[in-house]
Amino acid sequence: MPSQLQLFNTAFAHLGESTVPQITGDPKPANVVKAFAAWPLALDTGLARHPWLCGLQRMTIARSASADGDWQYDYVYELPVDTLRIWTVKEGNTFAWERSTVVTGAFVGRPVIRSSYAGPLKVAIVRRTIPELLTPLLADAIGYELASRLAGPIQSDAKLAAQLKDKADTAYALAQGSEAGEHGGDDIVITSPMADARSSAH
Structure with a gap:
């Protein structure tokens, strides 16, 4: 390699x-x-x-106990600090979400998902x-x-x-x-994160 x-x-x-x-x-x-x-x-x-596939990771994340929501999104979900992109956010209900950040210290922060759903969230992300x-x-x-x-x-x-x-x-x-033939039984995640966010908001 x-x-x-x-x-x-x-x-x-x-x-x-x-x-x-x-x-x-x-x-x-x-x-x-x-x-x-x-x-x-x-x-x-x-x-x-x-x-x-070398960077894709699927995980279930609970909402943050330390980061506050805002007037549009009540809940915050902390992502790994090396998250490069969110590909899907899945759950049985229809809900809105968006990628954001929170500041955790002087010149220090982390990526988060802000959402109207109380979670937990099932996400597919690309990590470094x-x-x-x-x-x-x-x-x-x-x-x-x-x-x-x-x-x-x-x-x-x-x-x-x-x-x-x-x-x-x-x-x-x-x-x-x-990579098209290196997975089976389910479609690879290729949808647009922004498109998913907009469609889930309606």
């Missing part, structure tokens, strides 16, 4: 840059420093695009995961994603950045298609 080093080197190769033998030493080469700066958003953006758990096709897409974000900082080449982003989009589509 891919490592962070392999994904960095994949991105460097897409840019025509030299690969590196390791990314943990100090001082770090300039390109590695720039890759570390771009990496968190590249990974999170890629994972948030689709309910990838480690590179080693990415499928090869998803890793390929995120390699292009990272390269597209580095084309500007490393080479000041906006045209190359756009080309690499297009290649990333194509690679994401291939990765998404590859």
